[in-house]
Amino acid sequence: MRWVSDEGEQRYAALLQVAPDTLVALDFDGTLSPIVDDPAKARIHPDAADVLVALASKVAAIAVVTGRPARQVLDLGGLEEVADRMAGTGAELRVFGQYGAERWSSSHRVVSSPRPPAGLATFERDLPRLLRQADAADAWIEDKGLAVAVHTRRLDDAEAAFERLLPILTAAAESHDLEVEPGRLVVEIRGGGTDKGIVVDRLITSLPAKGVLFAGDDLGDLEAFQTIKAWAGEGLATLLVCSGSEEQSALVPLADVVVPGPDGVLELLSRVASDLS
Structure with missing residues (x-):
């Protein structure tokens, strides 16, 4: 784990102060799941379920925001079982597939999806x-x-x-x-009309959140990083986590902390849960 600036650790401490009103939003591939040659064979990190359940009792909501179809990521991540284990914690698990075009939540367990885009x-x-x-x-x-x-x-x-x-x-x-x-x-x-930045912005507003942690690894997460940077300027407690790789470094200049792939993401989330115990 590498803090990109001195402000990173300060942002981490500020986020802990508002944890009960914090949104934790996570990409899937490269963040919760290692990148593999065949996307159909991707599986969530073996520690992810336990870490997400431990975190659920400490924060307001956990969201998986991915470019994958929502149903696919629910199955590959075993996220419906994670939601079952989160029951009673007070936190809702939400899944936004195809950059927010599809939606699922632990309180309404049906994937909502629009028609394919024209063209x-x-x-x-x-x-x-x-x-x-x-x-x-x-x-x-x-x-x-x-x-x-x-x-x-x-x-x-x-x-x-x-x-x-x-x-x-x-x-x-x-x-x-x-x-x-x-x-x-x-x-x-x-099709257009949505991206991860729009998803995160709506989640922050609707909760409403006093803090947000977002972890991602690729260009598709750039809009979310930029949106959260803007919220930080409005006084929201924020922590931007780059799940680092040799293939993509576009998020590093915007990040507060860079971690070594899904292993590092889960280690950081475990630290958050532990520090809030």
Whole structure:
């Protein structure tokens, strides 16, 4: 664990002071779950359930905010079982899938989801041609229902393939009024209207929260970091946690603390629960 500045430890102490009114919001891949070549084989960190349950009695709410479909992350994370164990703590577990387009909560256990965005079906029909154009025909395509993700991690030169694909997919997405969400060796094409910053902003307002801890690892978490930075300027107690990797460092300049992947995230959350005991 590395505090990025002297203010980081001060922010940590201030957050503990308002813990009962604090929102803990967490990305899934790279934060609660290690990054793997096949996203379908991702599993939540083995310590996560115990840590989240221990934390639940200390804070106002815990939210998982992810680019994955909500149902998928519920299953991969065993989050419905976590919610069962959290019952009686007073904290609600919420899941926001596909950057907030899908929602689930421990008090209303049904995934709410809109229709797929206009233009997505046509984009997907064009996708094989676009992959050939980028010399990345073997890239793995993940259909998320409301989005499509193109992964280059399995290719021989994954980074080079990603760099070739990004401008081609971006141009095609824009022609279909879709948005591009680049990540760690993945390009996701989705509809607009929501992002992790919007999700966090609404959660802070609706609780209402006096503090927020957010942990993420990738470009898709950037809007959440920026939104929370703005709230910090309004006097909210905040702690921004970067789940560090060699593949992505965009969040580091905004973070208060950098931790070594999901192991570090769970260690930090355990420390929060322990310091509040």
